Amino acid sequence: MPASLKFTFLAQWWGFLLLYAVPVTAVLLLGESFEMPYWFVLSIFILGLLSLFANLKGFHRFKHCVIAMGKNDSTVLDEQWDxxxxxxxxxxxxxxxxxxxxxxxxxxxxxxxxVLLLLLGSLLQLMLYRIPLQLK
Structure with a gap:
């Protein structure tokens, strides 16, 4: 893996980690909530849980990109990294x-x-997209 790309991947991971965690932390510490009906709040939580499954297509594509990288075809290596x-x-x-x-x-x-459970779900999905040691 080229050094500049390694830094890009690392910076991208930390950037998205901050993008997920900072708004949640700010709202939990500083925000006030409105009182809404229980069924409405529960439906928001269920929508958050269902959104965990929206990432299946992205993981499928990521997995196939990693598999293609493992074949070590050096003629299209830069294109595969992209x-x-x-x-x-x-x-x-x-x-x-x-x-x-x-x-x-x-x-x-x-x-x-x-809210913390949904944040944890996002962070666990973020950890799925680490670069395998075989490609480093």
Whole structure:
């Protein structure tokens, strides 16, 4: 892996980690929530849980990019690194949906524990997209 690309992957991971965690932390510490009906708040939490499954297509693409990188075809290696970078970036965006839905849900009365569970789901999905040691 080229050194500049290694730094890009690392910076991208930390950037998305901050993009997920900072809004949730800010809302939990500083925000006040409105009182909404229980069924509405519960439906927001269920939507956040269902958004965990929105990332299946992104993971499928990422997995196939990693498999293609493992074949060591040096003629298209730069193109494969670019494909892997794009697959990770798109999957990172979708992986943030549960955390962002949890942040919005807190504003509408979702409990803090449920928001932290959705944030944890986003962070675990983020960890799925690490570069395997075989490619480093």
């Amino acid at each position: 494909d892997l970078h794009q697959a990770r970036r798109r999957a990172f965006i979708v992986a943030g949906f549960p955390a962002w839905i949890g942040t919005l849900g807190y504003i509408f009365g979702l409990e803090g524990v449920a």
